[in-house]
Amino acid sequence: MNENRKYPFPEIDSDICKGCALCVASCPKDVLVISEKLNSKGFHYSEYVGDGCIGCGNCYYVCPEPSAVTVYMKNYVPEEVS
């Protein structure tokens, strides 16, 4: 994970994403987009534009793939992961 990133932010596993775009539609800040690029399974995956996330969790809860989306909240302390 990129330590310089600004919390909160979503992290999308581009390989696991199936490109359904439910997260894109659910984001109140329109900070998710479907990539032009394809992943190894041939899906146009979802991407965070890099800024503007408010940590609402919508993208997490709407995503049908358990490990596609992780959302790090504002008060997230990295140690917790391990």
Next chain:
Amino acid sequence: MPRKLMKGNHAAVYGAILAGCKAYYGYPITPASEIAESASALFPKFGRTFLQAESEVAAINMVYGAAGCGQRVLTGSSGPGISLKQEGLSYCAASALPCVVIDIMRGGPGLGNIGPEQSDYNQVIKGGGHGNYKVIVLAPNSAQEMCDLTMLAFELADKYRNPVFVLTDGVIGQMMEVVELPEPVTELPDKSEWAIYGTADSRHLINSIYLDHDDLEQWNRELMKKYAIIQKNEVRVEEYRMDDAEIVAIGYGSSSRVLRSAIGIARERGIKLGMLRPITLFPFPVDEIAELADRGLKGILTVEMSDGQLVDDVNLALSGKMISDLHNRMGGNVPTALEICEKVSELYGV
């Protein structure tokens, strides 16, 4: 030993209690309803589960669940109900779940009648559900055996992780005889390797899906191996007056009881009739029957209350070296001893 005059159906429920069976799931059907009735009276006295399911389909699936949770579990039914249980039985066998099913056979096909018959033979012995599988089948012919073989059924079910049938007919279920009550089992087998208890260490999977063709073939081969071991180790027969027998009758359940009477009459008439009674129908006593062909017998007569289902297996075992004759009754009729004696005289000129 404490003894009690009791119906075969009732004795089977005692056997289940003594074997440590924790749950009964069933749906009423004559002539097996008494099993459910007596389970409903007895099981709650032990804080064990009795539940009248909404159908035989539900009941066998409840059995599947309880067995998956490591319980010794029982269901009972008859013809039409057994037909409905077949899908669930296939799942139980496929998932290697031990469970016991009692089938008190009645007249068929269709709704038939509630008289005694042995016409569930094929659907039980041949593994009547879909797919390659077998169930162990025990065939009691007395109230005592209803108790004892039900206990044995639980033991074999656990030993081989396989469904076991106790297969008999309405007469044996309805008949009262003296039962010497055995001691309850003191220890139940450890199933923690695979059973689900709702705990951290028992988060196992009970399943019969093998998407990969090779995996499924492999699993089928393992099942075949298991059945071969059962065939080798578990055959049980009763021989009656076989030492000097010149004619051998083969029958199980009620027909074997009548055969015993018939042998009494035949012997008085100087006819040397003996009986081979399969106690296990799967494993079928193939070797024991094959061996009859080398005895120089005057004849072999299979007596059954079905349309030749048993004699087919007898002849398969004899593999052409001799051919068994058939005497059968159906529709709820039980052969009589005299009838059998006359048939013997007529067939073999004795």
Next chain:
Amino acid sequence: MIMAQKTVLRKPKGFIDVYRHKPGAEKDRTHYCPGCGHGIIHKLIAEALEDFDIVEKTIIISPVGCSVFAYYYFHTGNLQVPHGRAPAVATSVSRANPDSVVISYQGDGDLAAIGGNNILQAANRGENMVVFFVNNAIYGMTGGQMAPTTLEGQITTTTPYGRNVKTDGYPIQVCEIINQLTAPVYVVRTSLHDMPNIRKTRAAVRKAVLNARDKKGFSFVEILSMCPSGWKMDSVPAQNWIKENMIPRFPLDTFRDISEDTPAIERPVPVMDPDEVKKILGYSVLSDSNFEKNPDAALEKVALRVAGFGGQGIMSAGIALANVGMEYGYNVSWLPSYGPEMRGGTANCSVKIQEDTIGASECTEPNLVIAMNQPSLEKFEKILVPEGTLIYNTTLINIEPSRGDIKVYPIPITGIADELGDTRVQSMVNVGAFAAVTGMFDPGEIENLMSFLFKGKPESVIKLNEKAVRKGYEYVKENFS
């Protein structure tokens, strides 16, 4: 734990890290289609299990349908079961493990078509379980056929002209049906069509699993869910399709929520201790008298038919004789005529009492017949063996037996019972008569068995039946010696 407190939202611990049960290389992702509602629901369940710390005690029942492989994912106990039967399996799983959280996860074909009765009955029993009912208005797994919940006019592969309610029936509203039953504690319908409703679904999922944890009984959560593949549309339009087409037919509502006021279900602990088992079965009070057989008995082997009207104590006379025979150490058997006859008024039973092992239990050639009414006399006299014995009830039979080669004992059995003041004691008059005719039993010893034969009955009943035995015995001795 509420969501606001979470500092990270990631794959919940209710899921297995690596989906080891899933064949093939892709053990890090689900088998579901893009945008499938099942995945969302799975995640809500897995999150709730983690948050309430009940992953370890949860057991999930996977149905047949697209979620047949739910067991790939959940780090719980898992059973995969036949199509439609999840509620039946969940029933026994819950009974076997009363402290566990049992979840039946089902699609609409599984639950509302093939398993329609199983769900109703489990709900009606108030089993302690949660049912997650994924209503996607179609059969996903088998390629998009009509489901019981398919909407009017909806095109599926088996309704190519649209569902015709005149021939295919109407979309079934399952929550409304479940809500007709008394036992369920929580019945709710939610939807995945937008974020507020996904959050409501999340709340319902959490409430339902807490109900199961707290043993409140049956919770039913129906979730309107996308099947983009079956509906042949993209995921976001699929959400809109739920809103516009499904919700009008399947209104979102909390139909019932009485879990707060419902006490926890208690299940008994099974008694397994062998000594306790023997005690409950009454081993110590089972009779074990060993009366001496009479070496001079007229008969040493009995094949008896007792026959008459239902209500004449036919069956109980036979059972009493078999019981007495047992006390003398004989082999005995008793076989009732059973079946429709039981209802039609006539009844008969076969009793065998002998030294050797008993063969056939039906007495097709009896050596003794007790006929309590005329039809029985006519029917069973015929099958008596030569030299056989016939006891018949002269109170109700006014014809003479026709055979000359048998011994006959005409006895006013009903009359004797009536004189004692209770017709019901006919059966014991018969027992007494039997003892005298066969010489096999001693009336005094039969009297000793009375409190065993009539266990639990008042003293007056026992005394009356004792008298009946004595009267039957004496009548034979006085009239036929």
